[in-house]
Amino acid sequence: MSISRIPPGDKAPQQVNVVIEIPAHSDPVKYEVDKETGAVFVDRFMNTSMHYPCNYGYIPGTLSE
Template identity: 45%
Template structure:
């Protein structure tokens, strides 16, 4: 099974039960990344800066973005999640950024089955300091690699859902062009 291509996403359930494959557990300095051809998780690098991932980090199966990768997701929850675990999430916002000149959007979501996050339904429900920490992480995480990252403010749930729908549609366009 290939985690990018073989996990179905029900477009009618993306608001409450969106599947995400975790690549990086919260608190890690290791940057794991899906090897697109094989579907195996590889260690891309260890972060150079003295920061750690502020949330579990993964991707939406059967999605595709302008950077050539599946759509990234930060998943808020009580515990770090083991890489290659499938988690169902509820999207609450989106952060737009440019990483080395390329658009690289990040969906902010909560674990749909974590009781400590059950009350979070929209971006405004997320503690503001946590949102600031996440933005700061992405501003700082490549500083010592001397790579430029530009982070824009988060946008809310409706914009996040638009970005997700576009990425799901773009996946099928990309697959059709491969044939």
């Protein structure tokens, strides 16, 4: 299934599906979703000792063209 076909959620806005690009408290790796294929890949290894305190991502269907 392509990530682009995942809906925002049946119970939005109380509960939503999300695509996490940088997981909380993980190694600083930035994931990206290819808009054409929907494949998830490592975009870059971030050169920082900082860790994100929360998940970083987006709600499906909210990305601009």
